[in-house]
Amino acid sequence: MNRTFWKEAVVYQIYPRSFQDSNGDGIGDLQGIISRLDYLQKLGVDVVWLSPVYKSPNDDNGYDISDYQDIMDEFGTLQDWEELLTGLHARGIKLMMDLVINHSSDEHPWFVESRSSKDNPYRDYYIWRPGGPDGERPNNWSSVFSGPAWELDETTGEYYLHLFSRKQPDLNWENPQLREELYKMITFWLDKGVDGLRMDVINMISKVEGLPSSHRDGLAPGELAWGGEYYMNGPRVHEFLHEMNDKVLSNYNIMTVGETPGATVEDAILYTDEERKELQMVFQFEHMDVDSGPDGKWDVAPWTLSKLRDILHKWQVGLADKGWNSLYLNNHDQPRMVSRFGDDGKYRVISAKMLATLLHTLKGTPYIYQGEEIGMTNVKFTAIEHYKDIEILNMYREKVTEGGADPNSVLNAIHIKGRDNARTPMQWDDSANAGFTEGEPWLKVNPNYKEINVEQALADSDSIFYYYQRLLALRKKNPIMAYGEYKLLLPEHEDIYAYTRTLDDEKWLVLLNFNEVPQTVDLSAELSKATELIIGNYPDDAPTRELLRPYEARVYRLKD
Numbered sequence: 001m002n003r004t005f006w007k008e009a010v011v012y013q014i015y016p017r018s019f020q021d022s023n024g025d026g027i028g029d030l031q032g033i034i035s036r037l038d039y040l041q042k043l044g045v046d047v048v049w050l051s052p053v054y055k056s057p058n059d060d061n062g063y064d065i066s067d068y069q070d071i072m073d074e075f076g077t078l079q080d081w082e083e084l085l086t087g088l089h090a091r092g093i094k095l096m097m098d099l100v101i102n103h104s105s106d107e108h109p110w111f112v113e114s115r116s117s118k119d120n121p122y123r124d125y126y127i128w129r130p131g132g133p134d135g136e137r138p139n140n141w142s143s144v145f146s147g148p149a150w151e152l153d154e155t156t157g158e159y160y161l162h163l164f165s166r167k168q169p170d171l172n173w174e175n176p177q178l179r180e181e182l183y184k185m186i187t188f189w190l191d192k193g194v195d196g197l198r199m200d201v202i203n204m205i206s207k208v209e210g211l212p213s214s215h216r217d218g219l220a221p222g223e224l225a226w227g228g229e230y231y232m233n234g235p236r237v238h239e240f241l242h243e244m245n246d247k248v249l250s251n252y253n254i255m256t257v258g259e260t261p262g263a264t265v266e267d268a269i270l271y272t273d274e275e276r277k278e279l280q281m282v283f284q285f286e287h288m289d290v291d292s293g294p295d296g297k298w299d300v301a302p303w304t305l306s307k308l309r310d311i312l313h314k315w316q317v318g319l320a321d322k323g324w325n326s327l328y329l330n331n332h333d334q335p336r337m338v339s340r341f342g343d344d345g346k347y348r349v350i351s352a353k354m355l356a357t358l359l360h361t362l363k364g365t366p367y368i369y370q371g372e373e374i375g376m377t378n379v380k381f382t383a384i385e386h387y388k389d390i391e392i393l394n395m396y397r398e399k400v401t402e403g404g405a406d407p408n409s410v411l412n413a414i415h416i417k418g419r420d421n422a423r424t425p426m427q428w429d430d431s432a433n434a435g436f437t438e439g440e441p442w443l444k445v446n447p448n449y450k451e452i453n454v455e456q457a458l459a460d461s462d463s464i465f466y467y468y469q470r471l472l473a474l475r476k477k478n479p480i481m482a483y484g485e486y487k488l489l490l491p492e493h494e495d496i497y498a499y500t501r502t503l504d505d506e507k508w509l510v511l512l513n514f515n516e517v518p519q520t521v522d523l524s525a526e527l528s529k530a531t532e533l534i535i536g537n538y539p540d541d542a543p544t545r546e547l548l549r550p551y552e553a554r555v556y557r558l559k560d
Contacts, residue, residue, distance in 0.1 A: 001002065002274065003479070003483070004045075004280075005255070005367060006047075006196070006255035006280055006281070006365060006412060007324060007438075007482050007483070008046075008475070008476075008479070008482045009046035009047050009094070009255070009365060010044070010045050010046050010047070010365075010366050010367075010368065010472050010475060010545060011045065011046070011047040011048070011096065011365065011366070011367045011368070012040060012043070012045040012047070012048050012049070012367075012370070013048075013049045013051065013331055013332065013367055013368065013370060014033060014048055014049070014050050014051065014369045014370055015028075015051045015332045015369075015370060015422070015423060015457065016028050016029065016030070016032075016050060016051060016053055016062075016075055016439050017051075017061060017062070017074075017151060017423070017443075018034030018370070018423050018424065018425045018436075018442075018443065019032060019033055019036070019317045019370055019425075019426050019440060020031075020033060020035060020426060020428070021436055021438075021439065021441075022034075022035060022541060023473070024437060024438040024439040025074070025437075025439055026437050026439040026440045026441045026442045027074045027075075027108060027442050028075075028085050028425070028426075028436070028437075029075045029076050029438075030053065030071070030075050030076035030077075030080040030081055030083075031076055031080055031086055031425050033050075034083060034084050034087050035081070037084075037087045037088065037091055037093075038091075039090040040091070040093060041093065042469070043368075043373060043465070043468060043469055043472065044468075044469055044472035044473060044476075045093060045368065045472065046092075046093065046094060047087060047094040047095070047096050047195065047196060047255065048093055048094070048095055048096065048100070049089070049096040049097075049196070049198050049367070050095065050096070050098060051098050052065065052098045052100055052130045052271075053071055053072055053075045053081065054067060054068055054069075054070065054071065054072060054073050054100075055067035055070045055071065055073075055476065056072055056105060056215060057105055057107050057167065058072075058074075059105070059165050059167040059168065059390065060145075060164060060165050060167075060168060060298065060390050061389075061390075063098075063100050063164075063200060063424075064103070064105040064106075064107075064162050064165065064167050064168045065100055065104055065105055065440075066104070066105040066107040066108045066109075066110065067108070067109075067535075068104075069185060069188055069189075072210065077254065082192070083118045085192070085193055085194075086308070089193070090419055090427065094195035094196060094197055094255075095193075095194055095195050095196070096194070096196030096197060096255060097189055097194050097196070097197055097198070098198050099186065099197045099198065099199045099200065099202075100200040101171065101199070101200070101202070101205070102163070102170060102171065102200060102201045102202065102204045102205050102540075103162065103163065103164060103168040103169055103170045103171055103383075104168070104169065105167060105168065105170060106166070106167045106168070106169055106469050107167075110122050110126075110181075111125075111126060112169075113289060113489055114126045114128075114160075114169075115153050115155055115156065115160070116155065117155075117156060117202075118156050118158070121508045123524060124172055124175045124178075125171060125172055125175060125177075125178045125181075126160055126161075126169050126170065126171060126172055126224075127160060127161040127170050127171075127172050127207070127211075128151075128156075128159065128160050128161075129158060129160075129161070129211070130157075130158050130159070131152070131157075131158070131159060133323060136222075136507070137150040137152075137159060137559055138150055138159055138161075138211060139211050139212065139213040139214075139227065140213040140214055140219070140223065140224055140225050140227070141161075141163075141211075141213070141214065141224070141225065141226075141227035141230075142224035142225060142226060142227070143163060143164060143165070143166075144163055144164050144391075145164055145165050145390055145394050146391075146394040146395055146397075146398045147166075147224075147394065147398070149163055149227070150162070150223055151160060151166040151169075151383055155161060157171065161207075161211070162253065163201075163204060163231065164217055165390055166204050170204075170207075171205070173181055173205045173206060173236070173240055174236075176228065179240070179243065182244075183244060183247050183248045186244070186249075187248055187249050190248070190251075190254065192254045194254070195254055195255065196254050196255035196257070197249075197254065197255075197256050197257075198256075198257050198259065198283075199256065199257070199259060199279070200240070200256045200259050201259055201260075201261060201273070202237075202258040202259060202260065202279075203232055203233050203234075203237055203239055203258065203259075203260040203261070203262070203263055203267070204232055204234070204261075205237060206231070206234030206235055206236040206237040206239075206240060207230060207231045207234055208230040208231065208235060209235070211230065211232060213225070213227070214226060214227045214229070214230070215250075220508075221229040226312065228261075228262055230265075231285060232260075232261060232262040233260070233262065233263060233267050238276075238278060240273075240275070240277040241258075241271070241279060245277045245278055245279075246277065250277065254280075255281075255345065256279045256280045257279065257280065257281045257282065257283060257326055257365075258271055258281075258282050258283070259281040259282075259283045260282045260284055261285050261441050262285070262545050263282055263284045263285075265277040265314060265315060265318030265319065266318075267283045268284055268315075268318070268319060268323050268325065269318070269322050269323040271323070272319075272323035272325075273322045273323050277340070277472075280282075280324060281323075281324040281326050281364070281365055281513065282323075282324075283326045283328070283331075284315070284325070284326075284328065286309045286311050286313060286315070287308060287315075287329075290303040290307050290308050290311065290333060291303040291340070291416075291417075297417055298310075298395060298399075298410075298413045298417060299413075300412075300413050300416050300417060303341075304494070305448065305493075305495055305496075305497060305514045305515075306494055306496060308341070309488075309491075309497050312497075313488050313491075316362060316363055316364075316486045316488075317486070318501065319363075319364075320363070320485070320486065324364065324365065325363070325364040325365075326364060326365055326367055327359045327362050327364040327365060327366045327367065328359070328366070328367040328369070329341055329355055329358075329359060330369045330372060330422060331367065331369045331422065332369070332419065332422050332423065333371075333419050333422070334419070334421075334422060335378050335416060335417055335418065335421040335422065336371075336372075336376055336377050336378045336421050336422060337352075337355055337356065337369075337372060338351060338352040338372075338375050338376075338377055339377045339378035339421070340378075340416075340512035341355055341514075342354065342355050342551065343376075343551065344377040344378065344517060346516075347516055347551045348377070348452075349375060349462075349463070349464055350538070350550065350551045350552070351502065351535055351551040352372075352375040352464045353464055353467045353537035353553060354512055354513070354514075354537055354551045354552065356372075356373075356467060356468055356471060356555040357471070357510070357512060357535070357537065357553035357555065358497065358510075358553070359514055359539055360450070360471040360472075360474075360475060360481065361481060361501065361508070361510045361555060362486065363482070363483075363484065363486050363501070365482075366475075369422065370422075370426055370466065371422075371426055371427065372453060373457075373464060373465050373468040374453065374454055374456075374457045374463070374464055374465055375452060375464045376424075376426075376427060376446065376452060377446065377448060377452070377463060378415060378416070378421040379415075379420070379421055379424050379446040379447075380415045381415075381420075381444065381446075382411075384396050384400075384407070384411065384414075386422050386444055387409065387414065388420060388423070388442070388443050389418065389419045389420045389423065391418075391419055392414055392419065393417045395410075396410055396414070411508045416488075420443060423443055424443055424444065424445055424446045425437070425441050425443065425445050426454075427445065427446065427449040427452055427454065428453055428454045428455065429453050429455035429456075430450040430451075430455065430456070431448065432483050433445050434446075434449035434453060434527075435453070435454075435455075449506060453522055467535075467537065468536060471535065474534065474535060478506075479503060480501050480502070480503040480506050480508060481501070483503055484501030484502050484503040484506070485501065485502045485503070486499055486500075486501055487499060487500045487501075489509075489523060489526070490521075490522070490523065493519075494518070495513060495514050496511065496512065496513055496514070496519050496521065497509050497510075497514065497516040498510065498521070498523065500526070500558070506557075507557070507558040507559075507560075508534065508555055508556065508557060508558065509523075509526050509527075509530060509555070509556045509558050510554075510555050511523075511548060511552070511553070511554045511555075511556075512548075512552075512553050513548035513549070513550065513551055513553075514551070515550070515551070516550040516551065518547055518548060518549055518550060519547070519548045520546060520547060521545070521546050521547070521548055524546070525538050526558060527545045527556070529558040529560060530556035530557070530558055531556075531557055531558070531559045531560055532556065532557040533554060533555070534555040534556065534557055535553075535554075535555050536552070536553060536554040537551070537552060537553045537554075538552055541554070542554065
């Protein structure tokens, strides 16, 4: 397998609105990030992925872009952005920008023109359809953010498609002129020195011709339905990505990752097989649905290690020889990993380290989400008014205000799965507002910031932060972490995830206990060859290697 910087890198995701405020307006900004670059260098990350900082009315916190080539006023200026890029590069850190090109904002000049008349030259930059005989919507698709995926526009009496918010109209990738405009915009940023692109819902850019309604069984007339089979991994998506690679991406030495909801292992190989020249790696979500019931994300169901391990194993094996995967357990769209997959109470520190060991010893490129490295947790706001996320607010309105559901049970689902869990401000110290801002924060700070913060982590040599630092340093020295062959052990164990990584004559054994109850390890043959404890989340090796302590992680070097 080819050795490349993007396979060996560790990426740190920054959600700018919540990272660091520099001017007291309660909103994180570029100068705030600049002030924390030494912290990122100390951690040892190779790449920073910046969630969108472009001009935006902020209906979906920057994922609705009104100007792709300028910076949101709240975040600063293009000059600030250039200063950030220079500061990162001076510290040996690359910058990956978020590329949101399935949709724009309805305030983008293209859409303003597009909606002005049916014969406007920009009309075909978006997806417009007339209503049915009785004025009904063109099809029955529901939006990802609740409600219909179509909005009637009074000016021309036609509907436009928005798979997300109604202020996020979908771009029409069937239009070659639109594609050229997007490629010019991407070139603008790459010429400025951007080192990578994370492509938002990139596998939704091609829709099935005719945009047919979903015909799921049991649908009532007029009932909305998930139409993903008609726009996820669509008919021309590979053609479009290959064209973008050929015309733009291949001209630069950059890393590319595509966010691909609903992608299977087979899809991921098509997207990331190096010979196909599309993308380098994907974000897939199969493991993020491990605690979703039959009615989707908000139907919270208990997860088991067996279920999670089966999914991770499938992807490890499926992409072993072709393609590449991103390794993550949380991001700006997901709850905090220590609350979801670990124990955010008594064993918060130990379990956060265990989960970090998992992420950094599987094959793929690890992603750290801001605050993960200090063990930030989910937040439990008691009133819906404290939440800001459009997905949460729309769902609550649909289920409680309009549907009459019990508000407490809906709030409980939000506490477990809501996106604002990841978006509470970064906890820097125990001063007011966790050192994030001198003003009123745009989203309330998690009340546990006095106990969980960067200042505390840096003062404690046994903190989660320093454990991450050790993992990242190990990765730089040991190619086995990026390239080693993965082999599963103890496939039936309900609480232990165990596997080996092998590269040439080097072999590592990884043992992870996902339970607060000590677990017996039945691997005497492997453990008899363990010559060195490479890293572990307890301060010492186990009194007996056959017993894993609560949430323990151990990585051994094996010798034949």
